[in-house]
Amino acid sequence: MSIIIDQNTNVIVQGMTGTQGSYHTQKMLEYGVKVVAGVTPGRGGTVIHGVPVYDTVKEAVQKFKVDLAMIMVPAPFVYAAAIESIDNKVPTILILTEHVPVHDTMRIMALAKRNGVRVIGPNTMGIIAPGKAKAGVMPVFLYGNGGKVTVVSRSGTLCHESASNLMYRGIGVNLVMGIGGDPIIGTSFTDALKLLKDDEETKAVILIGEIGGSREEEAAEYLKSVDYPKKVFAFIAGRYSPPGKKMGHAGAIIEKGVGSASAKLEKLAEAGVVITGSIEDLIKKVEDWHNGRYPEELAKEA
Amino acid sequence: MSIIIDQNTNVIVQGMTGTQGSYHTQKMLEYGVKVVAGVTPGRGGTVIHGVPVYDTVKEAVQKFKVDLAMIMVPAPFVYAAAIESIDNKVPTILILTEHVPVHDTMRIMALAKRNGVRVIGPNTMGIIAPGKAKAGVMPVFLYGNGGKVTVVSRSGTLCHESASNLMYRGIGVNLVMGIGGDPIIGTSFTDALKLLKDDEETKAVILIGEIGGSREEEAAEYLKSVDYPKKVFAFIAGRYSPPGKKMGHAGAIIEKGVGSASAKLEKLAEAGVVITGSIEDLIKKVEDWHNGRYPEELAKEA
């Protein structure tokens, strides 16, 4: 069993009737994911790729055990969609949408906490347990069929980049989680590390951070405070970014020197994390570790 | 020990610096009540009748163990005053002010419930344990020095009326509680009956209701559902009130036949309550019961 998602996870898609929702539902069904229902208010009764669409999450949870709600509605509707799933106690809510107003996310998080619901995102590519299941937009053939390494990343495209390059070198990943590029996110690096701490399938964790914010520093603090049982690698994108420039998404702003790449890498190194200077460097260092620890597996897969 | 208030109850007065607040603080001090502090934002440092005034409830609770907050601020400020005491976990909050917006009371009640705080009122004369202590505006010499009967009333002036007339006939009261005349109140007849159920000092309870609402019916339901160990008497004011007329305070409206005096009395009679048709009738029936049960006491006191 993987963390959060595997072959047995029942998924609903909020916004399945949209172009993106419909396309990625199809991709998930092709991958064997149990997409049990779609939810779009006002579109109840529709069927998309054989999956029934309901007006409310309540109808979906009355008909199926729902483990995960994937939200792909336009940003102005994310708040309503998320609190509906929270209200219906769906255990995990994955918000893919970007440009969600940050105050909406703030309130979603407060409600989720009050109701014991996990939120991942917003602004994430989703989560994949390669060879088992996925909820998100990632092209599955870049992710292989499982392994011993888990990737946790603020950036979706850097998930694709790192997972595919590991695969090309014969190193399998067992879980890749986009935690989202927004200023406020539901599951932080620290939360992810806590989840993975006792996960037997995970032997190493790759953290892919970005400049801005203090999520990476917070993770370093956590790693320092426990005897973390896995090998941890880290790459921080944006170390050459000019200060004050906004690099695409809101999370990636260097403000007043807080959250610079060098500060983050320093803290992570202090916490025993293997820090890396580029994607190439990251892949290389993971490869070296892997060759040392699991040479036979590498030989077999290569 | 009495319910809610006695000689050992530490009271703060929110709005002590106002004319009414100052006057009734003095009356309470004269009665021996432990008024430990006043609270008026912006008036911190003032001293009223020897009692220190603070800017915040927090300062008061840091200096004293506070059992009860009596609120006598103008209606527009009641909400802020009440949530301040709730936030500081004062166990009982007594709101004397009338004309408090009902939505404010609604939110005060929701917050009080969440924080485990008891609210009495709004729009009440307060509560008195004769001979021991009082928090409110009642003239103490109309209430005697204690006894076996407890009065619970929506109307303040009917508290004065019933307690004084009982006293004139030699029947003592041990507690008189104005629960307030507003549409939403913090402590209902049912709540009061539950509090008094196991109170050893209370041998009989007088409920003084009014037309409108369904608090009396609710109390009848409660009394039916338990084996209530005390004698209960009831009087409902307004049985001759013309339908649709608003009789002074907002609670007393007969709307669509719901909450008429006859309906209330019928339900109470079904629950084993001694119902009465006038104040005179009420006093007479309590007197008969008292003479039968406690003749020696009556002889002694008379």
Add this chain to the structure above:
Amino acid sequence: MYLYEYQAKKVVGDAGIPVPQNRLAFNPEEARQAAEEINKPSVVKAQVRAGGRGKAGLIKLVKGSQEAYSSAQDIFGKYHHGEMVEKVLVEEKLDIAKELYVSVVLDLNKAKPVVLISAEGGVDIEQIAESSPEAIIRVEVDPLEKDTPEHKWVEAWGKVGLRGKQLLKAASVASKLLNLFYKVDAFTVEINPLVITQAGDVIAADAKVIVDDSSLYRHPELQSYQELSSHPLEIEASKAGVSYVSISSEGFVGIVAGGAGLSMATMDAVFEYGGIPAAFLDLGGGISEVGMAESLKIMLKTEGMRGIIINVFGGINNCEIMAKGINRAFQEADIQVPIVVKMRGHSQEEGWAVLENLQIPIIKHGTTDEAIKLLLSKIKM
């Protein structure tokens, strides 16, 4: 405060809920012009507060402006539950496909708003509540929640059979109605019927709004809707900050009391001992000497009144001040009717001393019943 339909529709429309095109008219000619402007088959509706207007012939369908004129002429000046029709609302007639019901009411015992939703609109909802309670969906709302949980209304309307665009439109109405409920400090906001038209629009065909008088100080936009009583003594009392209620034209006893409970108990006792109250006046809390004098003088003007019971306590009020007010009224007015005062409480000794100078009977101890019996015996003398 119970808003007239035209006021409620304004408030509901301002909250973003679609309402029919409408115009208020104060006479038949204005009704004619209104119908002309609307330029569609219309309805002329008397603006009175009591229900049952349809059965009373106070709602008329009209095809054109001339018919609007004549229908309005029929309606103006009629009485409905004691209220004269002084205004009519002229409103476009809706092509009704379906009638729904939605309201937000304040549950006083639970101290929270409850949203009621039903597909059985256009009829008396209390009858539906009795005959088929399952046809009404009740949604309790946490008054501390900042946001309207939109999906709850989709769920509720879905349960009673709505689908597609109408489901979304009806959900939006429920959501906006809850916001309105909070915004205007309402006891009740009700739309019955909420009409689905043949064209698929969702429109509030009628609206009932009751707001909390205690909150009016923070709603300047609603203060203009407050209508002064048409009773001259009620107006006078309101200006003096006390509350005068005229009871019966056959009444002959005037009641001046402090507090609603005591006022009502006093009235009950008057009836009980064979008297008929003409009016009662509730002094409320914090009455001044002048206020007390004014109150008594207002009561003295009550037609048919042949005696006054003053039944007060010095609690939040003060006996000495009230007694001085009574004294002032005796100086300023020519008092010919018997007056009995029952008074005790704070500063009672000082108060009694003032009253004793006036040589009027004072019940110092004893019950309201005693005071009433004394007054009635004096009136009969």
Add this chain to the structure above:
Amino acid sequence: MYLYEYQAKKVVGDAGIPVPQNRLAFNPEEARQAAEEINKPSVVKAQVRAGGRGKAGLIKLVKGSQEAYSSAQDIFGKYHHGEMVEKVLVEEKLDIAKELYVSVVLDLNKAKPVVLISAEGGVDIEQIAESSPEAIIRVEVDPLEKDTPEHKWVEAWGKVGLRGKQLLKAASVASKLLNLFYKVDAFTVEINPLVITQAGDVIAADAKVIVDDSSLYRHPELQSYQELSSHPLEIEASKAGVSYVSISSEGFVGIVAGGAGLSMATMDAVFEYGGIPAAFLDLGGGISEVGMAESLKIMLKTEGMRGIIINVFGGINNCEIMAKGINRAFQEADIQVPIVVKMRGHSQEEGWAVLENLQIPIIKHGTTDEAIKLLLSKIKM
């Protein structure tokens, strides 16, 4: 979006917080008129976004309108952290008795607003936070609470020594500032200093407001404050729905990438291998064929640019569509610089087929580093 002082003061003033009397001026003559209207000793303040205006001589005290004219003349056209002064705010000078500090900031890790209150205003609050952290009161707020808990601000200001009327006025400012924070979807609303004047008034002498760009769709009142970049290619990109950032005037590599993380990692790699990025363009999600072609054509216009890396994934985007967009750009523009494409993901086979027709190098597997090294080698050839 970071509001200019004059915009922030408008927003803060509209929220009911007192601000000094002020006028915006676009040239020295307007500054003169503004000072004349204000008719008090005034301050002329350059409207630029970066801090440290005082030290840079961009804030000037003036006694009269003539002095306002000459001070404005000095300030207009100056550069401050790369921004030219094009507007000045002329504002009445306050008689300062005390300077306080209050702000509401969004704590991203705790996901809740935090109100910061201090009696040490008028200076850099971060210095205070380091030197005497106990001088700053932090009040965390539950974002689900409907109401501002007024007493918390009385408590906080009381702790830092305020009393009496000033305590109430400062508490009211904090309360209104929190409401404003919610109302405008802010990351930060800050008043530093909050001035207590000699007359005892409490006035926001400066104001800083940063709002969330993602929320602007629901704030029509703030949309007019959005200032388009002055960079022509940034404007063009913004119109095409993508985000172009000019990096260095010495740069010679153009980066077209999908996603902020990959964009930044690509830029890092360019620097790492000895290149200098001229600009980068983030395609974002859901890019169309036309959008892709436009993006490439915009990048081609970058001055000094001698080669382009296109680093994209078919995830939320689609490789075939992006490849067609590249193809379209090749048809519509005269492309003379080397271009390396690294592309894989959804519909990669179809995408690669299109690109192969263009005979440009495609990195199908391998890292960003490989692609950059290849491009740099081609640029150097």
